[in-house]
Amino acid sequence: MAGVATRTLGEWTGRATKVGEVLEQLDGLRRKGQRSLASRTSVLTLVVHAPSAVDAWDAVATVHRFGGHHPARSIVLVPLPEGPARLDARVSLTAAEAGGHQVWFEDVVLSISGPAARRLGSLVEPFALSDLPLVAWYLGAAPEAGDDLVATADAVLVDSKLAIGEEGGDAGDDGPVGALPERDTLDAVVALFGRVPVVDLAWIRLRPWRELLAALVDGAAFRPALDDLRSATVTGKASARALLGGWLSSRLRLPPGTLHLVAARHASVRLVGRIDGREATFSVERLAGERLVRATATVEGGPSFTDVLALPEADPSWALAQALTGLRCDPVYEAAVRAGLA
Amino acid sequence: MHDNPLLEGLDRDRRAPPCVLVVYGASGDLTSRKIMPAIERLHRQRQLPGAFAVVGTARTEMDDDDFQKACLRSVPDAAAGWDELVKGFRYVAGDYTATETFDRLKEVLAEVDEQRGTSGNRVHYLATVPSLFDDIARALGREGMHEPRFDGSFVRIVCEKPYGRDLASARELDDAMHSAFAEDQIYRIDHYLGKETVQNTLALRFANSFFEPLWSRQHIDHVQVTVAESVGVGTRAGFYETAGALRDIVQNHVLQVLAVCAMEPPATLDATGVRDEKVKALRAIRPWDPVDVVDHVVRAQYDSGWAEGEQVKGYRSEQGVDPSSTTETYVALKLEIDNWRWAGVPFYVRTGKRLPKRVTEVAFTLKAVPHLPFTTRDSRGLSPNALVLRIQPDEGITLRFGAKVPGGSFEVRDVLMDFSYGASFLQDTPDAYERLLLDAMVGDPTLFIRTDEVEQAWQICDPILEAWNDPSYPVATYEAGSWGPKEADLLLQRDGRRWRTP
Numbered sequence: 032m033a034g035v036a037t038r039t040l041g042e043w044t045g046r047a048t049k050v051g052e053v054l055e056q057l058d059g060l061r062r063k064g065q066r067s068l069a070s071r072t073s074v075l076t077l078v079v080h081a082p083s084a085v086d087a088w089d090a091v092a093t094v095h096r097f098g099g100h101h102p103a104r105s106i107v108l109v110p111l112p113e114g115p116a117r118l119d120a121r122v123s124l125t126a127a128e129a130g131g132h133q134v135w136f137e138d139v140v141l142s143i144s145g146p147a148a149r150r151l152g153s154l155v156e157p158f159a160l161s162d163l164p165l166v167a168w169y170l171g172a173a174p175e176a177g178d179d180l181v182a183t184a185d186a187v188l189v190d191s192k193l194a195i196g197e198e199g200g201d202a203g204d205d206g207p208v209g210a211l212p213e214r215d216t217l218d219a220v221v222a223l224f225g226r227v228p229v230v231d232l233a234w235i236r237l238r239p240w241r242e243l244l245a246a247l248v249d250g251a252a253f254r255p256a257l258d259d260l261r262s263a264t265v266t267g268k269a270s271a272r273a274l275l276g277g278w279l280s281s282r283l284r285l286p287p288g289t290l291h292l293v294a295a296r297h298a299s300v301r302l303v304g305r306i307d308g309r310e311a312t313f314s315v316e317r318l319a320g321e322r323l324v325r326a327t328a329t330v331e332g333g334p335s336f337t338d339v340l341a342l343p344e345a346d347p348s349w350a351l352a353q354a355l356t357g358l359r360c361d362p363v364y365e366a367a368v369r370a371g372l373a
Numbered sequence: 374m375h376d377n378p379l380l381e382g383l384d385r386d387r388r389a390p391p392c393v394l395v396v397y398g399a400s401g402d403l404t405s406r407k408i409m410p411a412i413e414r415l416h417r418q419r420q421l422p423g424a425f426a427v428v429g430t431a432r433t434e435m436d437d438d439d440f441q442k443a444c445l446r447s448v449p450d451a452a453a454g455w456d457e458l459v460k461g462f463r464y465v466a467g468d469y470t471a472t473e474t475f476d477r478l479k480e481v482l483a484e485v486d487e488q489r490g491t492s493g494n495r496v497h498y499l500a501t502v503p504s505l506f507d508d509i510a511r512a513l514g515r516e517g518m519h520e521p522r523f524d525g526s527f528v529r530i531v532c533e534k535p536y537g538r539d540l541a542s543a544r545e546l547d548d549a550m551h552s553a554f555a556e557d558q559i560y561r562i563d564h565y566l567g568k569e570t571v572q573n574t575l576a577l578r579f580a581n582s583f584f585e586p587l588w589s590r591q592h593i594d595h596v597q598v599t600v601a602e603s604v605g606v607g608t609r610a611g612f613y614e615t616a617g618a619l620r621d622i623v624q625n626h627v628l629q630v631l632a633v634c635a636m637e638p639p640a641t642l643d644a645t646g647v648r649d650e651k652v653k654a655l656r657a658i659r660p661w662d663p664v665d666v667v668d669h670v671v672r673a674q675y676d677s678g679w680a681e682g683e684q685v686k687g688y689r690s691e692q693g694v695d696p697s698s699t700t701e702t703y704v705a706l707k708l709e710i711d712n713w714r715w716a717g718v719p720f721y722v723r724t725g726k727r728l729p730k731r732v733t734e735v736a737f738t739l740k741a742v743p744h745l746p747f748t749t750r751d752s753r754g755l756s757p758n759a760l761v762l763r764i765q766p767d768e769g770i771t772l773r774f775g776a777k778v779p780g781g782s783f784e785v786r787d788v789l790m791d792f793s794y795g796a797s798f799l800q801d802t803p804d805a806y807e808r809l810l811l812d813a814m815v816g817d818p819t820l821f822i823r824t825d826e827v828e829q830a831w832q833i834c835d836p837i838l839e840a841w842n843d844p845s846y847p848v849a850t851y852e853a854g855s856w857g858p859k860e861a862d863l864l865l866q867r868d869g870r871r872w873r874t875p
Binding site: 074239250321330333339340364 | 375378379380381382385388390391416417419421422423454457458461486487488489490491492494523525560588611744797798
């Protein structure tokens with residue numbers, strides 16, 4: 032998905048402007064798109080809640096890397112509640128290609144100072160595409176329960192890794208090892224459960240580890256080990272430990288004292304169990320310095336294999352595209368977060 | 374067998390269980406061109422289990438090492454980890470009529486089970502020439518390899534089209550298959566069904582209330598199915614001379630697509646639900662009496678001409694083609710479906726090589742409005758509404774309807790509303806083989822052809838082949854790069870219609 036060529040067809044910037052003016056300019060650009068390019072199919076409105084203007088530009092760039100596979104309209108909000116009341120806006124129209132078809136989409140970046148920054152829901156409504164889901168992506172901390180943007184959204188995207196101050200685009204990347212996530216962060220996420228589907232990009236980036244471990248223990252030759260587990264070890268940074276540890280606890284009903292969480296730069300999972308008295312070991316670990324994961328299953332005196340897989344692109348647009356593909360409540364994730372907090 | 378709790382929430386039904394894929398014809402073109410790349414993509418997408426291996430077999434003398442190298446060469450752009458997976462692949466050389474081949478194969482499969490934990494699960498994939506299907510299926514039965522090795526393990530067999538060359542030979546092949554395997558173990562591939570089209574068509578028809586009310590003789594005037602190829606016979610002359618467009622495209626791809634478009638809504642979208650309705654639709658297609666074939670079927674061969682900017686030879690001048698060949702490179706036919714939904718709605722089908730472009734589509738033309746309140750001058754740019762399912766190259770849906778031309782007059786004209794799958798979704802479409810291989814491993818036969826469907830499709834094609842056996846049956850010609858012979862145009866003109874230009 033990375034490396035898709037896009038081209039800006041038109042843009043407009045307004046300082047100290049009004050929503051009506053921004054909508055008018057957006058409409059003008061949209062009509063221009065209709066005249067010059069064939070078609071567009073919209074699938075959702077993506078609202079990005081950015082802590083700063085720099086984050087906002089990064090988010091727009093990430094979304095553009097979808098190229099022709101595009102959710103159609105992005106509205107980036109940079110709220111500054113402390114300043115005097117003011118709205119700055121930038122609207123742009125971009126073209127990309129998908130399967131030989133030219134498609135186009137708009138970006139709206141709004142910097143909102145003053146009290147309106149606390150009522151973002153009202154600001155977003157006029158820009159949202161009618162009759163399509165609205166996804167609110169929080170680049171910083173997870174939203175508070177009373178956030179009125181959450182009430183408008185059909186799904187909320189968070190990144191529990193960034194929210195607890197870990198930098199880097201991959202759960203196994205270099206970076207501060209960190210303590211366990213502050214309870215506040217995951218507590219905020221838990222408070223959203225049941226109100227709106229929550230998709231956590233950190234959870235999505237850990238999907239390869241989950242898939243590989245699940246594949247290792249699959250089948251009659253290996254599965255019985257899960258009925259007699261002796262230990263489960265998760266290494267990694269804080270969010271990886273909390274999420275993978277919570278996942279194992281909630282899925283496997285681990286006996287007390289079997290789960291060990293170890294701070295490390297790279298994420299790994301290791302299960303040790305027994306099959307008919309023989310030790311069975313399953314491990315999934317990131318290979319140092321490479322975007323590769325090695326998965327190994329070994330039954331003492333029995334079958335064994337090693338599987339090596341490339342991790343998906345480090346580009347954040349990969350996780351975002353995955354997230355936007357499945358905007359549903361994920362009971363497995365919710366149980367993992369709850370267990371991770373327990 | 375206990376459930377795997379870690380698979381919860383990870384698209385459990387899109388992950389293969391531990392198994393061995395046994396490929397017959399492993400040194401062949403299909404294996405290197407389609408099967409290996411599909412396996413690599415499934416691996417890359419983490420849809421294969423760790424406990425997985427391919428065991429290749431063919432007559433070519435090779436050892437494991439040679440086979441593994443060939444597998445690596447088949448996927449030059451493989452992702453990291455392919456070489457590690459391939460290390461577990463094995464090869465057995467031998468003749469399919471020799472018992473030793475299968476004894477050796479059994480030994481190797483047992484070793485793989487021991488070493489990799491593949492639990493006795495097998496998918497036998499027949500990627501050989503069709504004439505060997507019979508031998509292999511019977512040998513597997515004789516050797517007891519059609520039965521699960523352990524309690525709870527599975528054995529399936531996948532075979533490629535062509536499935537017979539007429540009804541009689543298809544039945545013979547089926548007897549061979551059924552001598553060893555139960556029908557629910559047999560997965561007959563038609564790669565057209567592996568394209569997203571079938572499911573997209575099911576979604577379009579049965580997930581929407583816009584279209585289905587129009588989907589019958591009440592509103593549809595006629596249907597046109599086009600499967601056009603721009604290429605000529607190329608290097609496949611040897612095969613093509615014995616097949617022709619009817620066997621190569623119509624008997625399988627076209628009739629399958631047509632069945633999905635014409636079938637009644639199934640109660641469920643599982644294998645039984647979908648295939649029961651498809652076979653009912655095929656059964657309702659009226660087979661022409663051999664004497665009536667000439668009025669409903671046009672066969673033709675391409676003559677020299679210009680295709681895609683190049684001057685090209687006629688079919689009979691192609692290398693490997695008999696200069697007096699009557700093998701059709703083009704066929705156009707009119708089909709009637711005798712049921713309440715479609716009685717009186719003709720389905721016109723055409724397929725050919727050396728047509729102007731590569732395109733596959735199904736176009737539903739609606740009946741004209743009962744009365745046009747516009748003047749003839751104002752409505753001359755207006756045609757009947759149409760709904761086109763575009764299957765390739767750019768999969769999507771086009772709606773043609775009338776709209777007013779802006780301005781003072783009340784002129785109305787056709788406009789097209791295009792929907793393209795590629796531009797609407799964030800994920801890419803899987804390749805047909807990737808999809809079907811995974812379905813066979815997972816055990817979902819929905820997109821494979823059941824024996825009664827094969828038979829029914831031959832029931833439709835057999836009388837045509839019989840009529841063509843008559844040496845006086847005409848073989849029309851068309852210029853390469855054109856949309857077919859004038860005889861095919863006449864087929865529609867007689868009904869007051871004409872072919873679309875896709």
